[in-house]
Amino acid sequence: MKSNITWHDASVGIEHYRKKNNHHSGVIWLTGLSGSGKSSIANRVNQRLFERGVQAFLLDGDNVRHGLNKDLTFTPEDREENIRRIGEVAKLFAEGGTIILTAFISPYQADRDQVRHILSTGDFVEVHVDCPIDECEKRDPKGLYKKARKGEIKGFTGVDAPYEKPDSPEIVLHSDRYDEEECARQLVSFLESKGWI
Ligand SMILES: Nc1ncnc2c1ncn2[C@@H]1O[C@H](COP(=O)(O)OS(=O)(=O)O)[C@@H](OP(=O)(O)O)[C@H]1O
Ligand SMILES: Nc1ncnc2c1ncn2[C@@H]1O[C@H](COP(=O)(O)OP(=O)(O)O)[C@@H](O)[C@H]1O
16 A cells, blocks of 8 residues: 655645744644534634634534545444544644644544644644533534434434543533633633643
8 A cells, every 4th residue: 555655745844834823733622522512612712713813724523524524424433534534634734834623522532542643742632522411412402312312313422322531631621611602712721821822
């Protein structure tokens, strides 16, 4: 597979982009149950960064599954491949100087670790959007828990498929205790404290 493929180093690299943008670049990886608030929080953070002139971009679960990953299902193997591809895409964005926010359930620690390890140390921020399943189920913004409880969706995360909480995330957002605005504020101030922005 790997033979006949040559790596090309570009003359403009990650440090040039960072210098031009005047901020760090890397991957802000939000993980959590469906309905925990990943998309809402990531969207607000992206908006805040944009308003500050930061080169930021949001990759969101449902949208990626409509395009790049539309061939993938929700088996453990396909979720792994989903996260692997997203990780590679996120890495390219980071190399181009962007702060990329991703909002995927990404239920397996090993898959999240794999993404962490393809990035340079410190360039991957694992964000646990922590919300108890009963609260997620109460919100049920897309009616999917209802369907899963009725058996109309099989292998739904938190119902009949696992969610492995992050072992050591860089930050935990308690989206059951704090509203969207406050969770977004906490994440932005974390990025400030790390000198990313
Ligand atoms: N079986 C099953 N389990 C979990 N989620 C399901 C399932 N089927 C469809 N959906 C919808 O797909 C969204 C999750 O896609 P992800 O790409 O984030 O999932 S994963 O990271 O590969 O596990 C998820 O979106 P969010 O609610 O935004 O998390 C659901 O809307
Ligand atoms: N603190 C909070 N953070 C994020 N979303 C919240 C919060 N409190 C309530 N919500 C609501 O919960 C729902 C979460 O949906 P969504 O952002 O799509 O979650 P996910 O992407 O994790 O599936 C939205 O309707 C949102 O308005």
